[in-house]
Amino acid sequence: MANERWILAPGQRVTFARFMELALYHPRYGYYARPRGSYPAGPEGDFVTAPTAHPLFAALWAKILASLRERRGQPLTFADLGAGDGRFLRNLAGFLDAQTVARLMAVEVSPAGREAMAASLPQVELAASLAEMSPSEGPCLIFASELYDALPCHLLGGTEGGLCELYVEASEDGTLRLVADNPSTPELSAYLAAYGITLEAGQRAEVRLEARRFHQQVLAWAGSDAVVFVLDYGYPARSLYNPRARRGGSLTGYRQHRVVTDLLSHPGEVDITAHVNWDDLLAAGNDLGFGARPVEPLGLFLTRWGILELAGAGGKETSLPWEVRLLVHPAGMGSDLKVLVQGKGALWECWQELDGQKRP
Numbered sequence: 633m634a635n636e637r638w639i640l641a642p643g644q645r646v647t648f649a650r651f652m653e654l655a656l657y658h659p660r661y662g663y664y665a666r667p668r669g670s671y672p673a674g675p676e677g678d679f680v681t682a683p684t685a686h687p688l689f690a691a692l693w694a695k696i697l698a699s700l701r702e703r704r705g706q707p708l709t710f711a712d713l714g715a716g717d718g719r720f721l722r723n724l725a726g727f728l729d730a731q732t733v734a735r736l737m738a739v740e741v742s743p744a745g746r747e748a749m750a751a752s753l754p755q756v757e758l759a760a761s762l763a764e765m766s767p768s769e770g771p772c773l774i775f776a777s778e779l780y781d782a783l784p785c786h787l788l789g790g791t792e793g794g795l796c797e798l799y800v801e802a803s804e805d806g807t808l809r810l811v812a813d814n815p816s817t818p819e820l821s822a823y824l825a826a827y828g829i830t831l832e833a834g835q836r837a838e839v840r841l842e843a844r845r846f847h848q849q850v851l852a853w854a855g856s857d858a859v860v861f862v863l864d865y866g867y868p869a870r871s872l873y874n875p876r877a878r879r880g881g882s883l884t885g886y887r888q889h890r891v892v893t894d895l896l897s898h899p900g901e902v903d904i905t906a907h908v909n910w911d912d913l914l915a916a917g918n919d920l921g922f923g924a925r926p927v928e929p930l931g932l933f934l935t936r937w938g939i940l941e942l943a944g945a946g947g948k949e950t951s952l953p954w955e956v957r958l959l960v961h962p963a964g965m966g967s968d969l970k971v972l973v974q975g976k977g978a979l980w981e982c983w984q985e986l987d988g989q990k991r992p
Contacts, residue, residue: 639899640802647816648787649841651800651808655899656782657741663900664742681778682863682930682965683720686955690723692939697732697773700859703982707734709768713850714779715740718749721756737765762853771979772854777863778969780913781905783846785838786820787883790831790875795821798836800896808896817841827869827911836881837873838906847916857977860922863930865968866908882907913972922974925987931966934959936990 638661639654640646646654656663683689701708712721715738725736737757740746746758759765787798789812797815802808815821823839824831831837854860865882872878885892885902892902910927917924939960943952958964975983 637806642802642804645799645801649784652784652904661900683777685959687723688942688956691727691942694727699986700982701732704771704979709735709772711737711774713739713776717745718753767853772858774854774860780864780908783840785840785906788837790833790835792833829873832875835875835879838881843912844916847913851920851922857979859975859979859983862972864908866910869909869911872909917974922976925973927970927972929967930969930971931960933971
């Protein structure tokens, strides 16, 4: 969009979290709301996600759901958070039998994404937020892939004098720039202090104050008989804020499958992400009594659950289609994309038993 004044008026200043929220989710001009020829996730869009890489990904999740349904002895509710245009759910529905899932649900903030699903997935319950959905009364599985890395985050910097926050400010001609000032809220300093983090002078980092609260809402909705899968890019706090490994932070943009470093130009036309602090999500689970398995690389998770066999590769990665190799190979998503599994109640016990059988 040539004119960037829609996002900030001349002289206006906002936190990067507010800028990111507007750039991604503004109801008219935001990246996930504006009209486009196709949804941004996928080979023809701006980036490829794990669920959009290959139908075998959905086949594996159908296998997981069928295994849980058999062990639990009851049909499941399956909710996909950040469902996009429904590509993953369409593939998944093709692999599921009628006895496995009682309710198939999709949460997607993009109106275009919901419209695409309404046209192609009439059996799916649709909503813009999980709060609009009635919770499941039976066993529930929630799936969220690359959702948390798109939650708005504050941008912070370390200085000789302590912590500063980087704001987005519009000049008189509408050009956007970053300016440093005191933190907008004491919560930012408290957040880093709670993890024992002090930013070095010259270091940048992102903080999502809402991540823990948001995840608590997801887990609370899932209920007391649930398993929740989060697939995303991230690290524990100590690694995420390591000044040698990520001195410049993890904030990144994507457009037409290319990395964008100038995130202030063309707002609404660039995807913006930053790595997840896994400790936030684990803490949210602890708050509500959810158990958790150790976070593990996606490639290891998919291999343990048999994606090579589903692909007919005979256990040989070199025989896989390149899109599936992208999912499992360390040079693709296999290493960087991680899986967090949390759960509670009978379904969680079923998952631990099933997953334990697939571990060495």
